[in-house]
Amino acid sequence: MTRTHDLVVWGATGVAGRLVASYLAERYEPETLSLALGGRDRARLEQLEARLTDREPAWDSIPLVLGDATDPASLEAIAADTAVVCTTVGPYTTYGTPMVAACVEHGTDYCDLTGEVTWARQMIDRFHEPARAAGARIVNSCGFDSVPTDLSTLLAQKEALATVGAPCQRVRIYLEDAQGSVSGGTLASFAELFETAATDPEAAAALQNPYSLAPPGEREGPDPGGQRRPVADPMGAGWTAPSPMAGVNERVVRRSNALLGYPWGESFACTEVVPTGDGIGGAVGAAAVTGGLGLFVAAMGVGPIRAGLRRFVFPQPGEGPSEAETTEGHFRVRARGTGETEAGEFAVDAIVAADRDPGYGATARMLAEAGICLLREETQSDLEGGVLTPASAIGSPLADRLDGAGFTTSAELVETP
Numbered sequence: 001m002t003r004t005h006d007l008v009v010w011g012a013t014g015v016a017g018r019l020v021a022s023y024l025a026e027r028y029e030p031e032t033l034s035l036a037l038g039g040r041d042r043a044r045l046e047q048l049e050a051r052l053t054d055r056e057p058a059w060d061s062i063p064l065v066l067g068d069a070t071d072p073a074s075l076e077a078i079a080a081d082t083a084v085v086c087t088t089v090g091p092y093t094t095y096g097t098p099m100v101a102a103c104v105e106h107g108t109d110y111c112d113l114t115g116e117v118t119w120a121r122q123m124i125d126r127f128h129e130p131a132r133a134a135g136a137r138i139v140n141s142c143g144f145d146s147v148p149t150d151l152s153t154l155l156a157q158k159e160a161l162a163t164v165g166a167p168c169q170r171v172r173i174y175l176e177d178a179q180g181s182v183s184g185g186t187l188a189s190f191a192e193l194f195e196t197a198a199t200d201p202e203a204a205a206a207l208q209n210p211y212s213l214a215p216p217g218e219r220e221g222p223d224p225g226g227q228r229r230p231v232a233d234p235m236g237a238g239w240t241a242p243s244p245m246a247g248v249n250e251r252v253v254r255r256s257n258a259l260l261g262y263p264w265g266e267s268f269a270c271t272e273v274v275p276t277g278d279g280i281g282g283a284v285g286a287a288a289v290t291g292g293l294g295l296f297v298a299a300m301g302v303g304p305i306r307a308g309l310r311r312f313v314f315p316q317p318g319e320g321p322s323e324a325e326t327t328e329g330h331f332r333v334r335a336r337g338t339g340e341t342e343a344g345e346f347a348v349d350a351i352v353a354a355d356r357d358p359g360y361g362a363t364a365r366m367l368a369e370a371g372i373c374l375l376r377e378e379t380q381s382d383l384e385g386g387v388l389t390p391a392s393a394i395g396s397p398l399a400d401r402l403d404g405a406g407f408t409t410s411a412e413l414v415e416t417p
Contacts, residue, residue, distance in 0.1 A: 005036040005082045007371050008065055010099060011089035012037040013044040015320035016113065016143075019364035020086060021062075022052060022323065027368070027405070029058045033375075036063040038078060038085075069095040075102040084109045086142075086371040093119040093192040100127055100138055107134040107385075109374040113367055115145035115248045116189045118196045118203040121212055124255075124387045128215075132386040139393045141252050142370040143363035144331070145186075147390050148352040149173050149249035149272055150256055151399055151409070152335035154391040155350035157264055159411035160337055164346050167264040168337030171253070172235055173272040175243050180329030180357035181321050187314040194300045207247070213255040223269040226250055230286035233275070235336050235347075239282035240273035241289035252389050259383060259392035320360055329357030350411035352402070362407070369401035370394060 009024070011017040017039070024035055039045050045064045053059045065081075067074035069089050079085060079102035089095045092114040103110040104127050114120055120140050131138050141150070153171050160168050197204040206212040210225030226246040233240045243249070253270045257263070276285030299305045320326075332353040339346055356362040373379055373394045380395035381388075390398060399409040 006034040010087040016088040113143040146252040148333035156337035238278040246272040256391040326361030331358040
């Protein structure tokens with residue numbers, strides 16, 4: 001089927017959308033990518049197009065597509081004429097469903113930045129089978145939530161299978177180093193989790209179940225879920241604290257394992273943590289991180305406090321740092337996978353890292369390159385449709401793309417049997 005546009009950046013005038021569009025215009029040329037900018041405000045889209053075409057001489061013009069996240073008919077028109085939609089329009093609980101529905105209806109590939117577990121669960125239950133039948137790949141969580149965790153786990157497993165012939169039974173993911181901003185969209189999405197859970201018992205249950213994003217009928221298992229207290233790390237990383245992103249990232253990894261047919265085993269377990277160092281200092285740091293995270297979660301669970309934070313403290317969706325500021329951060333995620341063979345125990349380390357603000361600059365590149373992988377069929381997956389994860393829909397070709405976009409990805413056996 002011929003589509004006018006290869007890829008539409010939906011929500012192009014927001015902070016994340018501008019970064020995605022800017023990166024694509026810089027990285028690719030009109031001869032190799034038919035790019036379009038999508039949103040509801042023509043004037044703001046025209047301003048963005050003028051800025052991009054002034055800066056990037058290869059682009060004389062970039063088409064604009066107009067629509068409204070609350071007008072399904074306008075989204076149908078966009079999806080019908082596009083091969084891949086990359087959307088940054090959140091909170092997805094509020095604004096995301098109509099675009100997913102439109103892409104499923106027209107067999108259009110799609111990727112987003114959601115970290116909203118309750119919404120992702122709704123999309124799985126409502127759209128996975130229709131998307132599979134339509135050949136539409138609906139790929140959630142293609143930003144800092146949850147590409148580094150999902151991809152590093154996949155790389156560790158591939159290395160283990162290639163070198164010792166067995167998968168890792170356990171993976172601990174360490175957010176070893178991160179510096180950057182938290183976007184207004186991310187905070188709004190986090191708030192939406194609590195809003196939904198406060199009124200929907202099924203959503204509240206999904207937040208408690210470590211397997212809530214697994215396929216229906218497979219939503220239980222031996223993995224107890226995220227770390228909840230300071231721990232002297234069993235893999236020798238000193239003290240660790242719970243990761244604020246574990247709630248979504250661990251569930252995405254478990255869904256990847258399920259969608260791929262359990263190549264890592266049905267008893268596979270994963271945990272994401274934040275290392276805080278050795279000795280007394282590390283223990284104090286782990287306690288401080290744990291306590292701070294606990295207070296924040298407790299505050300978000302109280303309706304009036306949550307409303308006050310959203311109104312007076314959190315940046316609004318669409319607000320964020322300048323493009324220059326997004327180049328100043330960095331992150332490093334390490335997945336340590338362990339397992340046993342007849343010859344003994346083994347361990348594998350996989351790294352995903354970038355010298356760029358994780359929530360903005362790095363996230364924009366992750367989403368953009370996920371879209372390019374879908375567009376160009378650079379995937380290592382037998383799944384031709386459904387509500388998918390980065391590892392299950394794309395796999396290691398995404399690591400190859402990110403390597404060419406200023407990231408570092410690697411995997412190595414660190415202890416041989």
